[in-house]
Amino acid sequence: MRTSFVAGNWKLNGNQASISALVANINAGLESLNQTTVAVCAPCVYVPLVHTLTQNSTLKLGAQNVSNYETGAYTGEVSAPMLKEFGCEYVIIGHSERRALFGESDEICAQKFVRAQQAGLTPIFCVGETLTEREANQTEAVISRQLQALLAIIDVQDLVNSVVAYEPIWAIGTGKTATPEQAQAVHAYIRQMIANLNKSVAEKLQILYGGSVKGSNAAKLFAMPDIDGGLIGGAALNADEFLTICRAGNKA
Structure with a gap:
């Protein structure tokens, strides 16, 4: 039986004061959420602060x-063991903004997944297509390519200790959202792709939806059978909105 998972991705936002207030307000609303795991993914420099606050x-x-990379002459990089030492349990890998803006290839994202798991972190591995790819009916081909690059260097059993997040790039920060049925279709495709390799792993794998999720649409999205929660962007910066989304996961 899969449980719900909601993770907030704060992206390049926040300062000490705003983050302290945000975490305090989220903490205050968590007591009733006993059916949902809730996480926040902070900018790296604020990881120690959030660790203290939680x-x-x-x-x-x-x-x-x-x-x-784990160690070495890689100026500006932060390794998985470093994140683990400061209290991180999860790490987002392969977010569309990393792939598109910073040139992270499918192969690099797969390598990061391995490094994260080696350090005891749970990867939140992101996949998703652009609007052009969707309109060309390439959604499944893109998802397959991104996952196959990962499956080429891990055992499918390793996915049990991970989370997959489907992010239609055309719905991130645009206000557009895949309909529950559109999102469900891709989630079902991902689960079936894994089931073809290992049915037990597929049944256990949490697959999140990410793409302009709000308090107003979360319940319908999370009610779909293969959507196990959300990777939340802008709405995660507002405690009330974020908690509304988390409650939708709790009910689902």
């Missing part, structure tokens, strides 16, 4: 990126 909370801590 010491007596069920709120989980994640990072937004990780290096595909």
Whole structure:
């Protein structure tokens, strides 16, 4: 039986004061959410602060990126063991903004997944297509390519200790959202792709939807049989909105 999972991706936002207030307000609303795991993925420099703020909370801590190297002369990089040492349990890998803006290939994203798991972190592995690719009926081909690059270097059993997030790039920060049926179709495709390799792993794998999820549409999205929660962007910066989304996961 899969449980719901909602993770907030704060992206390049926040300062000490705003983050402290945001975490305090989220913590205050978590008591009733006993059926949903809730995490926030902070900018790297604020990871120690959020770790301190969540010491007596069920709120989980994640990072937004990780290096595909563990140690060495890689100026500016942050390794998985470093994140683990400062309390991270999760890390987002392969977010569309990393792929599109910073040139992270399918192969690099796969390497980061391995590094994260080696350090004891749970990867939130992102896949998704552009509007051009969707209109050309290439959604499944793109998802397959991104996942096959990962499956080429891991055992399918390793997916049990991970999360997959489907992010239609055309719905991120645009206000557009895949309909529940559109999102469900892709989630079902992902689960079936894994089931073809290992049915037990597919049944256990949490697959999140990410793409302009709001309090107003979360319940319908999370009610779909293969959508296990959400990777939340802008709405995660507002505690009330974020908690509304988390409650939708709790009911689902």
